[in-house]
Amino acid sequence: MSTDRYDKQVRFGAIGKSGQKKIREAEITIVGCGALGTTVAETLTRAGAGRIHLIDFDEVEWSNLQRQQLFTEEDAEKSRLKVEAAQVRLEHINKEVDIKIWPHYTDGPFLHKVASSSDVIVDASDNFDTAYVINDVAHMLGVPWVYGSLSGSTSIQMTVVPGHNACFRCLYETLTGAKETCETAGALAPAVQITAARQTVDIFQLITGSGACGGIFKLEDIWSGEHQKIRTHGMKNATCPTCGSSPAYPSFHETGGVSVLCGRGAVHIHPPAHRKISLQEGEEMMRRMSIPYKRTGLFIQGELNGHRMLLFEQGRMLIHGVSEPEEGKRLYASIFG
Amino acid sequence: MSTDRYDKQVRFGAIGKSGQKKIREAEITIVGCGALGTTVAETLTRAGAGRIHLIDFDEVEWSNLQRQQLFTEEDAEKSRLKVEAAQVRLEHINKEVDIKIWPHYTDGPFLHKVASSSDVIVDASDNFDTAYVINDVAHMLGVPWVYGSLSGSTSIQMTVVPGHNACFRCLYETLTGAKETCETAGALAPAVQITAARQTVDIFQLITGSGACGGIFKLEDIWSGEHQKIRTHGMKNATCPTCGSSPAYPSFHETGGVSVLCGRGAVHIHPPAHRKISLQEGEEMMRRMSIPYKRTGLFIQGELNGHRMLLFEQGRMLIHGVSEPEEGKRLYASIFG
Amino acid sequence: MIQVLYFASMKEASGLASERIKWQGGTLGEVMEKVTDLHPSISWDGVRVALNEEFCSGTQEVESGDIVAFIPPVSGG
């Protein structure tokens, strides 16, 4: 039946039968299930990877469909969790691959737990804060990670092998000022595909041990055609708090906070590490306060002052119709104090 | 509901609202619904194109799933026609886009008819013969076309604007000798994504009239990272039989023949132009010869000497379990003389 | 002459993907001053600079024929 399923990949000399076997046994953690995450996850699933962890707390929106390839109109209509919608499609594509989903916010301790047995960690998030967290966790675990980012028609990709390459923090010790995000410059689907393709090639090279990825910052404007392969070696910082001789992993310990979601009029609250609220406790609280709610396997959906809100395990909450962090905090505090 | 559906594309300056309107009104013909065809079709569908024609006579196979992104295990299990399986998925992704499917072999007259009102023709086929046919038809119609090809980790892409650029025949007046195909060197999904991404950017530029595509042969080995943008201008041939001053369009008139399908042990027969057999006639013939068969909307499936065969409109036939063209011809002749 | 490449927000601020600039010699920092003169609306926040496909600091000497790329931070995924 599916004997020649991976034939076109096995015929590629640098992979071959032994590479295919390594892909089959590989475990990969993908942080973010948006444009890059869905594309990389689909390719790895088609490629026959062993196990894929998909981390994302967000729901499918109409504006995602233009470039997030696993999702359909029905997923947006029903505001399905991205990781759930992705899992359903990926299992139709290849049921041999074990897809683990985590509708969670990515902080250091959480990622450290999920990715502890992964061979590669993939940054498919849409923000720098998460890249710093991945960079720290990857160095703590000694696992290579694959950075990717895009905006408009610009694509950036870089792989960091701990102990070998300048790390993300070496390149961006601090990041201040205006950052170009998909909000301001849009995001072209072909820029997504190029970024995800470069990420996937590096994942294949890391898993199969052939090819020499790492240490190159690949930059392309797919609209103008300008292209650069920039060596990062000169940026290596011997006293870097992530990859230097006395690492402190500053982003690992950052506690939760409030983030405003990209272009959605929604606020996402993740409580500090010492204050975990279970779904059980959340449900109890809502009942006590007579807040109308519905509980599913992964979250509780409720309504407070006209705002739709979703409460996840460990007390994370998504509040719609709010664009100011402070208002989100107030609403959160009105329930959990 | 879907007001901001294309928001991230509209925010991209070179597209904007007016570009989005042009995309919405555009008609695109895609020749081939394999790796490149499914990827380009999905991106254009998500982008909100007006109408997409998809041409391919083939069925989904297990070995397609590794890199052909619209298909699932069920499509392979049921040997669905590629264009039918693609249409179902594309309509789930964006029902605003009009997807027309053509389970046909691409010869000159057929393509000329299908693409007559298209703004762009896309080569997503897996062979040179079809590229020559597209090149001729595009010049007859005066419509730009977007070439793409790949093998292993190598990606090639080039856009030809009739009257402006050296054409495909200028570059490859004759093509002899060994050709590297997916059969010998395999085909990596990231090479597909890169090629399709470059094709889609050029489609966007042609449709929106911004950017300056055409005349550049883009070449990349995504595994090694080597990359070239080669100007084709010097190859322009003033007496080219396709784009020269007295065009003869030699590939337009080529009649049908027999082709052996890439790595499948199947033979595809397309009868010469003067000999068209309707599904009605085919059914009649099978009944008369007591060949067990089943008729669907688009084809008749029958069994002859243990070979599964599919008969399409106009007498095209796909015969499985045969790898020699001559044997295919014999089987075909045993029914239709 | 040196060739200067602008990416992401710098491409929008300059209105150019690339340009050639007359150059008699000097440091990367001086290239940045020159670019600021040409395109006053450019913001340098978080911008990284590559000289001939190698990340470099502002003290690096730039020679005629060199290629300088300016890369603002890009976040989206």
Added chain:
Amino acid sequence: MIQVLYFASMKEASGLASERIKWQGGTLGEVMEKVTDLHPSISWDGVRVALNEEFCSGTQEVESGDIVAFIPPVSGG
């Protein structure tokens, strides 16, 4: 020295994605002869040649510092 890039089947036949070759001057055709000496199993059927990112014929002169790319036909989609 010139830099030679091998793509697709030529990369497999040479076992290299690129290499540097000593060069005193001569035509593209002579570069091809040199490459055949180095890698006798290379097939030239249908190969197109680009010199400094421009398609060229075998009579073109090649100078030290130039980049030559060899591109065999590739069909797959």
